[in-house]
Amino acid sequence: MIKCIIVEDERLAQQVIEAYIERTPQLQLIAICNNALEAKDVLLKQQVDLMFLDVQLPGMTGLNFLRTLQTMPYIILTTAYADYALESYEFNVVDYLLKSISFERFTKAIHKYLEINLPAETKTKSDHIYVKSSGRFIKINFADIMYVQGMKDYLKIVTVNSNIVTLQTMGEMEKILQSKQFIRVHKSYIVSLNHIKSIYGNNIEMAKASIPIGINYKEKITGLISGYFS
Known part of the structure; x- marks a missing residue:
């Protein structure tokens, strides 16, 4: 701290x-x-x-x-x-x-x-983040995060075990999660690549939700999928 x-x-x-x-x-x-x-x-x-x-x-x-x-x-x-x-x-x-x-x-x-x-190796090797919620600082492992949903000035972080609401912006969280196997798929959603079950049409199927793909992010998702078959 x-x-x-x-x-x-x-x-x-x-x-x-x-x-x-x-x-x-x-x-x-x-x-x-x-x-x-x-x-x-x-x-x-x-x-x-x-x-x-x-x-x-x-x-x-x-x-x-x-x-x-x-x-x-x-x-x-x-x-x-x-x-x-x-x-x-x-x-x-x-x-x-x-x-x-x-x-x-x-x-x-x-x-x-x-x-x-923060030394460069600390930034890249870090496997968790602390967020403030209900007056407490909560440790969240990146591997446990399924997706992040933006709600105006708040974020809902959905993990395999819980939902955590914190006062933070999507832009800030996107910077934290970049290069951590996460991708922004909508103005209101960041998803973990490791927790995607399937992609169909304009939706991403997760274990706990169906996440919409925003129009401005469609090309990025298509490129991601194409990369696996090239």
């Missing part, structure tokens, strides 16, 4: 980042700080892996705060102004997010952090 803190004096901005952290299974929020002094106290007492730091803070700017630290966690800067972008690279920050921050842009910043901190 990636332990992170928010250092931000605007309550609305705090709430936005906090909500995004809640939606990201890999992240654990351990503190929200209103200024640099509060943040420094947290850094002295707890392990922090990632800090979301506002550039403009009361009393001391975020960049000046970084200059006071002998050791620091990874930093994602947040600000309403682009003026500090060049100066921020002095600290080798992971990313620089301009307010108002969209969840898609937030997710890209987290992926940058993961690219830095």
Whole structure:
């Protein structure tokens, strides 16, 4: 779990980042700080892996705060102004997010952090994922996932033993499952190649459901099948 803190004096901005952290299974929020002094106290007492730091803070700017630290966690800067972008690279920050921050842009910043901190062999050999559901982090083996169904901002992950609902987007899950023997077959469905029983017409037969093939994905499925007979 990636332990992170928010250092931000605007309550609305705090709430936005906090909500995004809640939606990201890999992240654990351990503190929200209103200024640099509060943040420094947290850094002295707890392990922090990632800090979301506002550039403009009361009393001391975020960049000046970084200059006071002998050791620091990874930093994602947040600000309403682009003026500090060049100066921020002095600290080798992971990313620089301009307010108002969209969840898609937030997710890209987290992926940058993961690219830095997860060795390539760890990413490719991982055989499971953790998702947050009903206040718990649940471990799901890729081999057990039959299909994933998108439901607006939520996903239903159907495994051989259970159905798990989590607050996540299809785009995020598709990136996680790519190269794991999964394929997107519809705007609302990702299926495991290992759990397909048959393909007929515009449907994929699974053990627990019949999954529709979207018009935009038909050619990809046809190409997949043709590959077995070429």
